[in-house]
Structures are given as C-alpha cells and as structure tokens.
Amino acid sequence: MKLTIPEEELMGHGNLSCQGCWGSLAMRYALKALGKDTIAVIPACCWSVIDGPFPYSCLKIPVFHTAFETAASAASGVSAAMKIKGKKTTVLAWAGDGGTFDIGIQALSGASERGDNIIYICYDNEAYMNTGIQRSSATPYGAWTTTTPGKKFKSAPKKNMVEIMIAHKIPYTATACIAYPEDFIKKVKKAKGFQGTKYIQVLAPCPTGWRYDPAKTIEVSKAAVDSGIYPLYEVENGVYKINKKVKNKTVKEYIKMQGRFSHLTDEIIDEMQKNVDREWELLLRKEEFYGHTKK
Amino acid sequence: MVKKVVTGNYAASYGAKASRAEVVAAYPITPQTQVVEKIASFVANNEMDAEYIKVESEHSAMAACVGASAAGCRAYTATSAQGLALMHEMLHWAANARLPVVMANVNRAMGPPWTVWTDQNDSLSQRDTGWLQFYCENSQEVFDTTIQAYKICEKISLPGMVVLDAFILSHTSEPVEIYEQDRIDKFLPKYAPRYKLDPSETHAFGGLTTPEWYYELRYKIQSAMDEGLKEIESVGKEFGKMFGRKYGLIEKYRCDDIDTLLVMSGSTASTGKEVIDRLRDNGERIGLARMRVFRPFPKQEMRKLAEDVNKIIVVDRNISFGNEGIFFSEIKSALYNENIDVPIYGFVAGLGGRDITMKDIEGMIKKAEGKPGDIIWWGLK
Numbered sequence: 160m161k162l163t164i165p166e167e168e169l170m171g172h173g174n175l176s177c178q179g180c181w182g183s184l185a186m187r188y189a190l191k192a193l194g195k196d197t198i199a200v201i202p203a204c205c206w207s208v209i210d211g212p213f214p215y216s217c218l219k220i221p222v223f224h225t226a227f228e229t230a231a232s233a234a235s236g237v238s239a240a241m242k243i244k245g246k247k248t249t250v251l252a253w254a255g256d257g258g259t260f261d262i263g264i265q266a267l268s269g270a271s272e273r274g275d276n277i278i279y280i281c282y283d284n285e286a287y288m289n290t291g292i293q294r295s296s297a298t299p300y301g302a303w304t305t306t307t308p309g310k311k312f313k314s315a316p317k318k319n320m321v322e323i324m325i326a327h328k329i330p331y332t333a334t335a336c337i338a339y340p341e342d343f344i345k346k347v348k349k350a351k352g353f354q355g356t357k358y359i360q361v362l363a364p365c366p367t368g369w370r371y372d373p374a375k376t377i378e379v380s381k382a383a384v385d386s387g388i389y390p391l392y393e394v395e396n397g398v399y400k401i402n403k404k405v406k407n408k409t410v411k412e413y414i415k416m417q418g419r420f421s422h423l424t425d426e427i428i429d430e431m432q433k434n435v436d437r438e439w440e441l442l443l444r445k446e447e448f449y450g451h452t453k454k
Numbered sequence: 455m456v457k458k459v460v461t462g463n464y465a466a467s468y469g470a471k472a473s474r475a476e477v478v479a480a481y482p483i484t485p486q487t488q489v490v491e492k493i494a495s496f497v498a499n500n501e502m503d504a505e506y507i508k509v510e511s512e513h514s515a516m517a518a519c520v521g522a523s524a525a526g527c528r529a530y531t532a533t534s535a536q537g538l539a540l541m542h543e544m545l546h547w548a549a550n551a552r553l554p555v556v557m558a559n560v561n562r563a564m565g566p567p568w569t570v571w572t573d574q575n576d577s578l579s580q581r582d583t584g585w586l587q588f589y590c591e592n593s594q595e596v597f598d599t600t601i602q603a604y605k606i607c608e609k610i611s612l613p614g615m616v617v618l619d620a621f622i623l624s625h626t627s628e629p630v631e632i633y634e635q636d637r638i639d640k641f642l643p644k645y646a647p648r649y650k651l652d653p654s655e656t657h658a659f660g661g662l663t664t665p666e667w668y669y670e671l672r673y674k675i676q677s678a679m680d681e682g683l684k685e686i687e688s689v690g691k692e693f694g695k696m697f698g699r700k701y702g703l704i705e706k707y708r709c710d711d712i713d714t715l716l717v718m719s720g721s722t723a724s725t726g727k728e729v730i731d732r733l734r735d736n737g738e739r740i741g742l743a744r745m746r747v748f749r750p751f752p753k754q755e756m757r758k759l760a761e762d763v764n765k766i767i768v769v770d771r772n773i774s775f776g777n778e779g780i781f782f783s784e785i786k787s788a789l790y791n792e793n794i795d796v797p798i799y800g801f802v803a804g805l806g807g808r809d810i811t812m813k814d815i816e817g818m819i820k821k822a823e824g825k826p827g828d829i830i831w832w833g834l835k
Binding site: 195196197198200207208210211212213214215216218219220221222223224225226228229231232233234235236237238239240241242243244248265266268269272273275 | 479510651
C-alpha cells in the first residue's frame, strides 16, 4: 500500500526532542500538510526546546517563540498582520496541552470567539512534560505524574477540550492521533481550507512521561484510539463525523501498556471502562444527531 | 492643519491614526476606554486602514501587538492600571524581542481599594521592562508624542509608552492641532524592519538561549536605550522644525539664573508652571524641570541642571513602597557618583488622584528647608 504522506520535509534532523518523542513527529507531519508558506507561533512547551537553541532552528519556516499563555493571542496578531498586508500565509499556533487546556485557554477562547484566522494545533501528551511530568487538566483520570504521585493519582477526569472548542462554533475541530498520520495530515489540510479559527488536538504520547518503551509508541497510540479513549472524529461547521468507528480494545489493554497507570486496581479500571463506554455512546449519538440535521 | 477640541484620550486615538498603526489590539478599561472606542470608529468608518483585534484581555492585547509587530506591522494598544499590570509579562516580551510597539497608558492608581483616579504607580511599576516612557503634560503632547514614539522606537527597536494622567488629561477637552497626513507621513515613513516573520526568509525569534549569549542580548538593549536618549532629542528637534513644537528629554521652564529647581511630571507640571510664574514675579530664583522622559532616564541632562542650583524639590505622584518617591530616587542616583552635592527634597503627593494645587506646591517649596529626609508626605490626613 502506498502512503499519501507528502515528501516535502520542513523539519530538519537536528532537534532537541527526547528519544521517541511523538510531539516532534506531529510537527513534522503538520508541516508536510501545511507547506512552506506557514508561520509558527510556539508558546512555552516541549517545542520551545525541541526547535533548537539560539541561533538554531530545526524548522524551515519562520518561528515566533512566545509566552506560555499566548499561543492564540500572539497568533491572532500575526494573522492580523498577514491580513492587512494581503498575504495568504497560514498562521499556525502550536501548543502543548498545558498551554492549551490550562494557561492558554482564555486566549484560545478569545481568538475562537472572534474567529481569528489561525490553525491551532494542540499536541496532547497529557501532562506538563517540558517541566518534567506534572499533571495538567489534560491528564486522564488515574494517571501518575510527579504532582499526582502514589495514592494521590489524578482524581479528576481529563478536561474535554475538544467539546469546549466545538461549543465555540468554530468552523473546524478535529482530534487526531500520531499513529494515524494520514488521517492527521488530511485534517490539517482540511483545516487550512477554512476561514476562522480551526482546532486540531493530536494525541502525541510521551514515552518519558507515560512510562513505556519508546519502541511501543505506535502500539500505545493505536490502543488509545481503538479502545475509544481517544476517538478520532471531526466536526465541520457543526457536523460530527467519527473517522474510525471501531472499538475493539479494552481500557485495561490500553493502560496496562503504560507505567503511569500501573498502580490502578481492577475495580478502578472497570469504572474507567464504564466511563469510556458511556462517552463513546454519547459520541455516536452526537454523530447521529448532528451528522444529519445540519446537512 | 486642523485644530480639534479633543480629550487626552482622543488625542491618543488621533495619534495612532496619524501614525498609521496597522494592527490595534486593545481591551477597554476606565479611564482609557475612549481611546479604543475612537479607534474602533475610525476603523469602522474606513478612516483608518487597520485591523482592530478586540481581544479578551490586556495580556492578549499585548501578545497580539507583539505578534503583529514581529510580522512587520506597526502595532498599537492602550490601557491603564490593572490592565497594564496584567500585560506585564508581555511588556518584557515586546522589549526583549526588540519590537517597537507603541501604547498609551492612562495613569490610574492601582487597586485595591478600587479607584479610577490618577497616579503614576501603574506605569512606574513597569520601569524595568525595557519600554521607553514618555510623560505628557497636555493633549497636544499626547498626539505629538505618539507619532514621535514610533519614529524613535522603530529606530532603536524598543517599545514605547505614552503616558497621560487619568481624567485630568484623559477626559479634559482642549484644542489639539492635527497636522496634515502627508506631512506626518513624511516625518514618519512606513515601518520597514530588517527582520520579520516572513516565509521567504525564515528565522526563529526568541528561541532558547544559553548563558553564552543571553547576557550580550541584554547589553544590546541597554545600548539601544542609550541611543534612545539621542534619538528622542533629535526626533524631538526634527518634529519641532516640521510642526513647530520642539520636544526633548526634560522641559526646562524658566530655569535660567535659578538657585532652586522644582521637578515634576505629567499634567501636574502645568500647575507647577503657574507657581513658578508667581514666585518669579516675586523675585524668587526658582525654575521647573518637567521630566518628559523617564526611560531612558536623562541622567546627563539632570546633572547639568543640578550643578547650577543649591536646592532640588521633587514632587512624586507615586511611591516605591519601602523606599520613597520614584523620580526622587532616580534623580539622587544620577547625581551621586558625580559628586553633585545638592540637597534634594522628595515629596510624595496626590496619590489616587488627590488634587495637587498651587497652594500645595507653594507649601512644599516653603517646607523644603534644612536637612532633607528620605520621604516627605504632603497633606496626609
């Protein structure tokens, strides 16, 4: 089978990511989809480091490093500049889950409500990985992090950022997973076709923080999708579409691959399974309801 | 040229329009609100060719200005007090990224308790962010300084803050000369930065920098500030030639043949000038130095003034808690190593917008006798 991934490389080999970093691979694929006429705005996140120290940059596009909570607002400024100068350049805000779900949510909500013309991609590794694995509101229930240690594992569920973005009625929202690069690339390309704020949240597992062998990333990522924990879906002008409608793995199979969940009892895992089943069912119903009424 | 009767706030809006700001990102706050309302109407009526981003906070306002400026646009915002404090992180970002964003800050006291009236603690708290700071005396100066600030800031690649007093200036209408746009365009050509976010010439801006280079980058900001001192004077002179109003670092009002120097800033200096006139008429040898520029601090100019007097009285509408009035501190520190041994009296007055009247100023001048203390509170109940 021939892959449809574009050959153009806008990310160089010399970068400072950890071994087996999937946040860096996400950027590589995103830029393949967006092409050279792109400006990246990157707040504090792993990518502040990955890009390379001054005077180097591993990206072959302009990069503006900005403060933690300003991915969307600084990108709004760049986007306004492109508009007034009559340029079609894509403005990409590229942030981690901490910069998106937590500290940057206000600026992102503001930009989305205004409809500023940016593509916002959150590479979601489910914790503050750049500072060394502290919980974020993207960290799933039950996970160990350095700030949710031992018996004090994370007791709150993961914030549903995707639905928050959909609620802003932006033209395009999608989830993606790095184990399905063609789906991710397709979505990034699709986002480029819309005016306004577009949001893509791509699951980019962090072997360092999730406690598994980097060689297993594809397996772990696929299990996140196949168990229904991280469903692949997109919402285009209010119309839901689930991109991979299979749910053939259990929560247990997914979490047993990762050290961050190693302390969980079967009872807790059963409870998690029930929650995932319910969320999945809800998503199916949303697709059924919103997938037709808008057409 | 047209003469318009406008408030200090509208003078700021007209200044942004005359400077052809291309991206405006702002959030309303009392007493700055009219600045952004007017700009909104300029943009809506196509009187101003700009993108106005109606951001959800001041932090985002400055972030958006930073992004727009990095992408090569002339960016503008305006704020006050709490809004300026919220911007603080991005004020550093703008300066450290060497972006010539220009903003108006309407001096309003910081809460709590809630207050909307003037003092300078909001802007002076941003002293070390790397922004140029201009303190205006009247609406004309707000308009003129906005235009000059872009020219100065774009030359030295640092941002600039045009400061005006809440209500006393922001809401008081007075005649302002609005010069012909083609003459302003000649004075202030289009912004054309050497480096910007441009896919045809890719750079990474603000990436991780080790101790090997960070130190030198900070040295360059200080060098730019030094250059700024000269630039403020030469741009102020050029402005004078072109539009008839000359500006500099310190305005010297009746400073010839004096033995006492009164130092003030902002609109209060106007009241000070009245007092000087009255005292000079009575034969007293006193003049006024109005501090127009706080950053970069005009040390040399201040030394020159201090050398020729035997008493300096500084009126601060601000306080650095745990120390004293801020202008007072800065002036003393400028003189110390030069062995200029002149007694300096530091009054703190008018915080939170309490009036500083002619009678108050006359009282301070009378009180400035004997050994000067560290801080003198004026009119404390």
